[in-house]
Amino acid sequence: MAAARSLNNGDSNIKAVREHFYSIKEKVSSDWKNLAFHLGFEQADIDNINGRNQDDKSRCMDLLEEWLKHNGERATIEVLMEALSKANLQSVVDGLKMKISGTDEQQPTKAKKRKRDEGPTEGTNENREDLELACRDGSLSAILTEEYISQELVEICGGMPLYVHVEVDEADFQRGADGQSQSMSTVDQTAALTAEIQQMELQDHPTTKPSPEPTDSDDQQTTEAPDDTDVPPEISELASLDIRELEQLMGQPRKRTFSIGSKSLDSGYKSGTPRSGPSRPDSLTGVPAETQGELETLLAELNTTAVMEDKAQQFDLYCQIGDLYRTKLHNLQSALQYYQNMLECSQALSEDTKQAKAYSRLGLTCDILGLQQEAFRNHERALAIYRVETKNETDICVAYKNLASSLALSGQVSDAKTNYESALAVAMETGNKTEQMDIYCKLGDLHREQLHEPKLSHEYYTRMLEIARDMGKKEDERLAYNRLGLAHYEMREYETALEWHQKALNMSQDDGDKKTQITAHRNVGNTYRLLGKLDQATSHFNTALQMAQQTGNQHGQMNVYFWMGEMHREQLHSPHTAIQYYEQYLALARQLMDRHEEGLAYNKLGLAHDEMGEYETALEWHQKYLKMSQDDEDKKEQITAHTNVGDTSRLLGKVDQATSHFNTALQMAQQTGDQHGQMMVYFWMGEMHREQLHSPHTAIQYYEQYLALARQLMDRHREGVAYNRLGEAHCEMGEYETALEWRQKYLKMSQDDEDKKKQITAHTNVGNTYRLLGKLDQVTSHFNTALQMAQQTGDQHGQMNVYFWMGEMHREQLHSPRTAIQYYEQCLALAKQLMDRHEERVAYNKLGLAHYEMGEYETALEWYQKHLKMSQDYGNKKEQITAHINVGNTYRTLGKLDQATSHFSTALQMAQQTGDQHGQMKVYCRMGEMHREQLHSPRTAIQYYEQHLALARQLMDRHEERVAYNRLGLAHYEMREYEPALEWGQKDLKMSQDDGDKKTQIKAHINLGNAYRLLGKLDQATSHFNTALQMAQQTGDQHGQMNVYFSMGEMHREQLHSPHTAIQYYEQHLALARQLMDRHEERLAYNRLGQAHCDMGEYETALEWHQKHLKLSQESGDKTAQTIAYQCIGDSYKALGKLDLARSHYQSAMTIAIGTGNKQEQEVITKCLAEL
The missing domain is CATH 1.25.40.10 (Tetratricopeptide repeat domain)
Structure with a gap:
């Protein structure tokens, strides 16, 4: 690329800079703030510019004038380009350089132009080298700009400077240089299988919300042209969407008034330049002169007297002009006009075949424009004519296929499948293997992407592969490998998926096709990512990125950044690093004006900030995604966006806003028949009721609706997620036996599917439920099975989770924190080995908790401080709040109340700044504890507990509301205000009864019994103790029974002064403690005896x-x-x-x-x- 020269000083310099800036304002207006920062503007200046202008274009020009005014001669084009480059606007810089080289470097440009005018020297290396140099240094772009961009054209375009920009793919250039006359128009894609809910994690809700998929895909050429088939098919005159175009349209936002460009549709006609009338057409930047000239010739011919009198000639010209607008100029509205003229001519001629040809092209253009109703009506008319009038099998086959693709785009999957099958039947009858192969691929894609049936799609891809091998179609064979890899990927058979993707990689390397190699490396890397082999994943991602950068493949670079972001967010649990990749991904999406990828970037940036606990920032990104989907009138994306906004509002504790967005998403999903969208809303509403509102009973209703849809859609993965969530909800209600049934269903499903990874998760979950039931022999059995399977399959994440839960069992049930520490240390070692920073932080937290429970507060403090430091390093605000609370609480226990207060205050301030009301609520509770237990000031404690209660009510967090009632009761009890203490206990009981939560009812009855005991009202105390005991026995809650025996022993010893009777209750307490292997309660029993x-x-x-x-x-x-x-x-x-x-x-x-x-x-x- 030729270097930009320095501009003259003074007025000419300012004029030149202003002219160049004007030419790029459209491209930089959305990023004007970023550019302002790199031009040296302060935030206050940026705010002033923002406030005094109504839109970004005006702000952009205001920015220019301010910069020129304050910098004068220092405001050069070089400084501007440097700032643009720093602002990640390199494509704009390249455009400026081309424009400057085209207007200012006259000598090299004219020399190269003269050499071109002297005529070609075909076959000489010198000619090829000159062409290659001209492509690389920008000279060719400058020549074409000088040759074809006239002053008249600039005036037509409103005075905006125009230039021609030539880009040459390195691989295509080399193939052309080596004499390959026909390039393979393959476009690479990794289908992004970002599941809305991933496999059940053992302690957290899934962090991946519903999201759209990247749109780049591995594709093949159009299917009309035969190539060495056994029975040479007749070539249809009908145009047809190829696989890549169909995939792009399936993935992209659909706005009815926006013309979406398509790549070559291979209609069989030549091509030209935009305009929808007989006069000289307007030209666009970058349109080849040959195309523009051809369009002018066709329009001139259309206006001749001979043609005006001949409808048949008009028909042919309208068709050719429409094809030029559609295939080369991407002006779909103009194409639509000429195809309509084409239809009117055919109707005047009363020729059915001509009408069918016009209807087909109208349908195809409406497909691309997103006018689905009009599209499939036109395709139906074309099909009807071919079936009844012409009976041409090849045309009938293509017409069925076009109608099927149109129906698929409108979401009418069942009808689409029927028409693909009809097309396939015709292709098989006529022996047209090229069409069979294309239809098998499209049927496979339909079953994989829209019906979510990867097993059926696998069958179609296998047939596609067989034909491709029989016909020696290498490109289609490689495409089949890619699709088989994607099918196994979606079935979560990652080892098999890896084998297919490696075959695709080997074939693309043999062909020397850099573009398909980038795709294959990315697919291989992504599969290694899901296998947990992150070194190999990183290696392939880096190779793909390097190749994409070397060949100038910005789409390839963009997609690598996406998957590297996913790896850092999902596998390495480093959302802070993920954000850096997502930002690079977003910058390229904007530069390439790819709205689909831009929307996906907003979605992922929102998810990453969610995971860092930065919910306000996350909400901004999700709202950008929502606005874009609304602008594009894309209902499916709007459903996803509303769900995401709702979920982040949920995490902010803004339950009303969350409910509003969930309801909007649900209503839209029901109206459009989007059952997957409905399913996801039910899931997140269940999460909200379980996690924020602490109403597991209501959550179960949503999870059951989620389960019903999963079964209806035959989505076994989400069916398994539903079993897990139903188990979790019943656990939280203290209904452990019911919870166990749901988790055993999930275990059976994973065994039926022979999915080892899911079996490990299921055994861990079943073991965890037995842990809560106090059946520790069964717990140990399931944990050991899970651990053994994880070790045999090399699943280190599975091993890590088992070690974690075994630590929990020893700490919580066996009250043996010393043994728990051993398991937590194994969990920590694996987390470090796997570079799983999230699990490493969890291990630090648990080690702190275990040492705290052992009374080793100094050691506990060290672990909590490690957790705090790591959460600060990764910028995770939510974890920092938790860590500050833990550090503060440990200082509280150590009696270092100044340090405790400092950490509590820091946690409170961060929670207020980030809008984390749950964090604020926890701080108020801990500060209340400090004032009640350490400072012996229950009256001050009550003030904090009341703030805790107010937030709990505001957040509709019923669990925390009950905790507040409990603490307020304790504080009043310590002030010897037993009547108010009793009132708070009764509130706790009523709430637990309203929720139908047996476990909390048992606790509430025990608390009330103790309050009555201290008031000397022993009849009422006995009544509550007996009710609690009966409920605990009915639900099999042995921990509850044990606590009742303890409290009844206390009453007989302290109030009734009957230590002999008390001993009987303490002995029952001891027997259960030993049975449950609860070392803490066993020690307590020894003390009381x-x-x-x-x-x-x-x-x-x-x-x-x-x-x-x-x-x-x-x-x-x-x-x-x-x-x-x-x-x-x-x-x-x-x-x-x-x-x-x-x-x-x-x-x-x-x-x-x-x-x-x-x-x-x-x-x-x-x-x-x-x-x-």
Whole structure:
């Protein structure tokens, strides 16, 4: 490319810069703020420009004038191009360079023009080298600009400077240089299989929302032309959408008034330049002179007297002119006008075949314009004529196929399939293998993309492959490999998919076709990504990117950036890095004016910011996506966008807005018959009711509707997701047996499908449900099965999840945080090995929690601080809020209240800035805890709990509302205000009854029983304890039963002063604790049995129980429990009169309390020692 020369100073410089800037304002207006930043403008200046103009074009020109005014002679074209380049507008820079080289570098341009005028020297290397150099340095573009862009043309175009820009694909250029006369017009694509909901994760909801797919695809040529078929078919005069065009139209936004350009439709006619009248046509930038000249010739011929008197000649000319507008000039409205004229001529001639030809072309153009009703009416008329009047099998075959493609574009999949099958029957009768092959591919695509039946699509692709091999059609064979890979990809058979994509890669490498190699490398890389082999994935992505950059294939580059973003977001859990790739993807989409890809970029940027907890920013991206889909009048994309906006509003706690967008999406999906869209809305509404509104009962209703549609659509993947979510909801309601049934259904499905990965997930989920049921033998069995399968298949993510849940079991059910730590460390090691930053952060969090539960607060603090640092490194605001709360809570327990307050305040500020109301709510709860437990100021605590309650009600978060009721009850209880405490407990009970949540009802009855117990109303206390016990027994909730026995023991010991009866309840409590292997509750039972025997004056027996308590707490490493046990043993020795032993144990307790920084316990022990 020729370099731009420096412009003269002064007025001429400003004039030149202004002229060049004017020529690019359309291309840079949407990015004017970014350009302003790189031109050195401050934010305040940018805001002023923004405020005083009504649209981006005006702001863009205002920006120019401000820049010129303040910089004068320093405002050169070189500075402007440097800023454009930094703003990711390189294509605009290239255009400016071409324009400057075309107008200012006269000598090299004229020299090359003279050489061209001297005539060709065919076959010489010198000629080829000159042409190659001219293509590469921009000289050819300059020559064509000078030759064909006249002042008259500039005036016609409103004074906007025009230029010709020549781009040559390296591979095509080389093939042309080597004497290949016919290039293969193949366009590469990786079909993006971004599922709305991925395979069930074990602790989080799916992070991938419904999203559109990238549109580039691996394609073949049109199918009319025969090539070495067994029975040479007759060539149809009908035009037809080829596979690439059909795929582009299936993926792109459809706006009824927007002319969508298409690539060559191979109608068999020559081509020309835009205009819909007999006078000299207007030309467009980049239109070859040959095409423009041909159109002028055809229009001139159309105006001759001979043609005006001959309808048959008019028909042929209208057809040729329409084809030029459609295939070369992409002016579809003009094409439509000439095809309508063509139809009128055929009707005047009363020739059926001519009418059919006109109807076919009208239908095809309406297809591209998105006028679906008009399109398939025209195709039906063409088909009717061919079937009844001409009975030409080849024409009938193509007419059926055109009608099928039109129906597919309008979403009438069943009718589309019927017509493809009719076309196939005709092709098979006539032995037209080229058509058979094309139809098999389209049927396969229909079943894979619209019917979501990859198994059936696999059958069609297999037949396509057989014919391609028989006919020696290498390009179609490679396309079949690609499609088979995509089918296995969608069946989640990634190893098999990889084999097919590698075959496609090998074939494209043998052919030396760089474009298809880029596609194949990307497909191979994407499959490695899903297999978790990220090194191989990265290698193939980098190769594809390098090749795309070397050949100037910007679409190829764009798609690599997309998949690298997906890998960093989904596999590496690094949304911050993903955003960088998505931004490069977006920049190229805008540069290429690809609205479909631009919309998809908005969608992905929204998802990435969602995952970082930056919900306000995420919402902005999702709203951009929504606006674009509305501008394009694309109902399907609008459904997706409304669902995404709703989901982000859900995460912001704006449940009303979320519900509004979900309802809009649902209504549109129902009106358009989009069952997949309906299904996804039901899923996210279920999530909202389960996660935000904490109403699992309502969530189940939505999940059941989601399940019904999944079964109706025979979508086994989403059917499995529904089983998992129904299991999760029933778990949250404490209905563990029902939850187990749903998860066992998922296990059976995965076994029937012989899907090892899903079986690992299912065994883990079933084991987790048994964990909640307290059936730890079954838990261990399922966890071990999952672990063994994961190890055998090399599924390290599966292994990591099992280690995580085994850690949870040992920490939560067995109350053995020391053992839990061992599993969390294995989980952490795998997370680091897999570079899974999300799981690494989760491991840090859990390790902190385990050490906290062991009373090792300093160690816990170290792990929480690692979690905080990593979340800060990745810019994840939501995790930072959680980490600050955990760090603050640990400082609270250590008695370092200034540091605690600092972290709580930071968490609160971040939550307020990001609009994270759930985060704010958690901070208020923790600050309330600090004031109640550490500062012993329950009155101040109540103020925080009331803020917690207000947010819970605002967010309609019923779970947190119940927590607030509970805490308010505790605070009033500590103030000895038992009546208000009782009122709050009754609110908790009523809410849990309204929700039908048995588990929370049991807890509420126990809490009320305890409140009545402390009020001395023991009849009411007994009534609530008995109700709780009965419900726990009916639902099989052994933890609930255990808690009732404990509270009834407390009542008999403390209120009824009957330690003998209390011992009976404590023994039942102990028996269940041992059965459930709940080490925490077992220690508590030992403590209470010691207390009861002490109350009975049986100090030796009491001592035995307290020593058991000490031994168990030492084994678990729980420092807090050890401190209490030493104190109780000291109390027993004191009662026995053994004061030295009492002092020794009190001192041991003091040593531990000092080591853990537990100041509250230190004060208690000091008093005990003083009393000796």
